[in-house]
Amino acid sequence: MKKPGLIAITIILTSLFFTSPGYAQLQIVITQGVDDPVQIAIVPFEWNGFGLLEEDVAEIVKTNLQNSGEFRAIAEANMLSTPHEEQEVFFRDWRFLGADYLLIGKVVDNGAGGPLQVQYDFFDVLREDNLISEVVSAGRNQLRDVSHAISDKVFEEVTGVRGAFSTKILYVTSQRINADLTYYQLNMSDADGGRSQVLLNSQEPIMSPNWSPDGQKIAYVSFESTRPRIYMQELATGGREMLTEFTGINSSPVFSPDGTKMAMVLSKDGNPDIYVMDLRTRDLRRVTNHFAIDTEPSWTPDGESLIFTSERGGNSRPQIYQVSLDSGWVERLTFQGTYNSKGLMLPDGVNLLMIHRENTGDEYHLAIQNIERGTIFELTSTALDESPSIAPNASMVIYASKAGDRGILNAVSIDGRVKFQLPSAQGDVREPSWSPFFD
Amino acid sequence: MQTFKAFKLGMALMMAIALASCASSDTEDMSDSSDMGMESSSSAASSSSATSNAADMGDGLTARERQQRDDSLAMTVFYFEFDRSDLSAEARAALVHHANYLKSNPSARYRLEGHADERGTREYNLALGERRAQAVERYLQVQGVSSNQLETISYGEENPVDTRTTEAAYALNRRVEVH
Numbered sequence: 001m002k003k004p005g006l007i008a009i010t011i012i013l014t015s016l017f018f019t020s021p022g023y024a025q026l027q028i029v030i031t032q033g034v035d036d037p038v039q040i041a042i043v044p045f046e047w048n049g050f051g052l053l054e055e056d057v058a059e060i061v062k063t064n065l066q067n068s069g070e071f072r073a074i075a076e077a078n079m080l081s082t083p084h085e086e087q088e089v090f091f092r093d094w095r096f097l098g099a100d101y102l103l104i105g106k107v108v109d110n111g112a113g114g115p116l117q118v119q120y121d122f123f124d125v126l127r128e129d130n131l132i133s134e135v136v137s138a139g140r141n142q143l144r145d146v147s148h149a150i151s152d153k154v155f156e157e158v159t160g161v162r163g164a165f166s167t168k169i170l171y172v173t174s175q176r177i178n179a180d181l182t183y184y185q186l187n188m189s190d191a192d193g194g195r196s197q198v199l200l201n202s203q204e205p206i207m208s209p210n211w212s213p214d215g216q217k218i219a220y221v222s223f224e225s226t227r228p229r230i231y232m233q234e235l236a237t238g239g240r241e242m243l244t245e246f247t248g249i250n251s252s253p254v255f256s257p258d259g260t261k262m263a264m265v266l267s268k269d270g271n272p273d274i275y276v277m278d279l280r281t282r283d284l285r286r287v288t289n290h291f292a293i294d295t296e297p298s299w300t301p302d303g304e305s306l307i308f309t310s311e312r313g314g315n316s317r318p319q320i321y322q323v324s325l326d327s328g329w330v331e332r333l334t335f336q337g338t339y340n341s342k343g344l345m346l347p348d349g350v351n352l353l354m355i356h357r358e359n360t361g362d363e364y365h366l367a368i369q370n371i372e373r374g375t376i377f378e379l380t381s382t383a384l385d386e387s388p389s390i391a392p393n394a395s396m397v398i399y400a401s402k403a404g405d406r407g408i409l410n411a412v413s414i415d416g417r418v419k420f421q422l423p424s425a426q427g428d429v430r431e432p433s434w435s436p437f438f439d
Numbered sequence: 440m441q442t443f444k445a446f447k448l449g450m451a452l453m454m455a456i457a458l459a460s461c462a463s464s465d466t467e468d469m470s471d472s473s474d475m476g477m478e479s480s481s482s483a484a485s486s487s488s489a490t491s492n493a494a495d496m497g498d499g500l501t502a503r504e505r506q507q508r509d510d511s512l513a514m515t516v517f518y519f520e521f522d523r524s525d526l527s528a529e530a531r532a533a534l535v536h537h538a539n540y541l542k543s544n545p546s547a548r549y550r551l552e553g554h555a556d557e558r559g560t561r562e563y564n565l566a567l568g569e570r571r572a573q574a575v576e577r578y579l580q581v582q583g584v585s586s587n588q589l590e591t592i593s594y595g596e597e598n599p600v601d602t603r604t605t606e607a608a609y610a611l612n613r614r615v616e617v618h
Contacts, residue, residue, distance in 0.1 A: 176602065179600070182598075205594060205597035205598065207561060207562070207565070207595075207597065208561070208562065223594070223597070226592070227592055228565070228592075228593070248569065248591070248593075249565060249566065249569055249593060251562055251565055252562045265562065265566075267566075267569060271566075271569075271570075271573075272565075272566045272569070293563065293566040293567070293570070295562045295563055295565070295566050296560060296562045296563060309560070309562075309563055316522040316523065317522075318559075318563055339559060341559060341560040341563050342560040342562070342563070355559070355560050357559075362558060364558060364559060364560075384557065384558065384604070386559070386560045386561055387560070387561060402557075402604055404604070405602055405603050405604055428602075430561075431561065
């Protein structure tokens with residue numbers, strides 16, 4: 001396993017936090033894939049050892065790749081052979097099935113209570129080329145991590161984009177019991193919705209979860225004191241601290257790209273403005289000072305500016321602005337549409353992701369505006385979109401919307417070609433936040 | 440909330456007393472009213488003011504005015520138009536009575552909770568909820584209420600009354616609640 005950091009985190013988390021399978025567990029349902037997916041044959045891995053394995057590595061890899069919308073797996077029933085090692089592969093069998101790529105492997109227990117060996121090979125069928133050949137050591141409870149890591153490598157080999165299957169998401173769930181009682185939970189799961197864990201239980205709202213860039217800490221807003229306060233929590237220990245308790249709004253904490261600062265919204269001076277806290281000294285710096293609402297800060301990739309939502313343009317119609325932290329210069333970025341908010345700059349620094357309402361109806365769509373050309377591209381057809389969060393490989397955006405009267409999570413690829421939902425068995429799900437890479 | 444509940448109890452008590460004194464001149468009936476929660480009241484201030492008012496009904500109000508005042512004080516949720524934070528005429532009329540109550544009960548505290556409907560983004564809605572709560576707060580202050588009797592909290596769209604995706608539900612959710 002080449003990701004000792006991730007494994008360490010996973011083990012600590014699994015032992016520290018209450019795991020609740022079944023409750024608020026999300027599962028991906030693909031609603032739209034690409035027209036010409038890559039054909040991949042994934043042969044069930046052989047198991048050489050005693051007892052049953054809890055995880056089926058090949059099945060997890062297959063699900064991951066298909067859920068990306070970029071791959072289609074060849075049905076197992078059609079396979080002419082089931083190789084587990086390179087010398088057992090006859091490429092014509094796979095060309096015949098139309099496979100572009102082939103993944104085979106096995107899981108071996110060498111006994112003596114040592115770790116399992118996961119050996120796998122990934123081939124380009126047409127070129128008859130072995131693209132990846134690797135043996136990974138893993139404990140029995142780490143097979144899901146290994147499966148995600150294999151998925152990442154295969155995805156990158158084929159698409160040229162680093163896979164994000166080993167990442168995690170934070171999200172908030174709520175279950176309304178009656179008018180006076182709602183249970184709120186802050187949850188963390190794998191990016192595919194698996195292995196969900198509850199990080200915080202409350203009977204008051206929880207908002208705006210956000211990751212530190214190293215994936216070790218999170219920040220969020222909790223009303224547990226009956227007032228909104230910003231908290232920072234260390235994932236490995238569960239230890240947390242309250243960062244702000246000013247009068248009024250304390251909201252929207254967002255770690256800077258270098259992890260040393262946190263942008264936030266405070267209304268302590270009368271109305272919401274954007275502030276930046278130095279996380280080492282806890283010094284606060286006021287970034288905007290306007291009688292209109294300024295909120296929803298996010299950092300530009302270079303860490304030198306903040307994107308934010310403001311209705312300083314008037315008419316109670318929020319638009320998206322950018323402020324330079326160095327000069328304080330404020331520039332308006334959006335002009336088209338009656339409501340643009342929650343802007344996030346993509347890593348290219350040109351495309352701005354946002355929630356966009358074109359006219360005066362109730363259609364709030366996830367959209368991308370090219371800030372150089374001004375063109376707007378709506379990514380979704382769901383109507384009440386909010387809380388977008390970009391995958392660390394910038395290929396997908398996860399966001400919240402409603403299905404009927406229930407809040408659910410959705411994801412869409414940056415080009416709009418792939419869409420999937422992450423419904424929950426019960427309750428409302430919202431405010432997803434995609435983790436960074438863990439290494 | 441505590442003091443406000445206490446006030447409501449006081450009002451109920453006062454009305455009971457008024458009714459009782461209309462029905463008979465037997466002031467012994469007043470002792471019965473302790474069953475209605477006089478002793479459980481957490482605020483001596485509102486109870487005693489209710490008692491002193493009741494003693495001579497010397498509030499200078501007609502029965503109709505008194506009814507208006509009581510109806511206004513019973514109004515504790517104020518609704519707003521979409522994306523707006525201006526108070527309706529009905530809300531302003533009711534808030535005048537709330538202001539009078541707060542001014543004559545300096546120990547009373549109001550927690551003004553602002554809410555938004557679910558449309559648009561959450562953090563922006565948090566700001567909208569605050570603006571609505573502040574609109575109520577400012578109106579009360581203009582009427583002479585001390586700022587240390589008032590606190591505003593916004594819940595944004597986090598705490599809807601009606602979770603459905605309909606205009607009617609949205610209208611119920613855009614509100615300020617007085618606690």
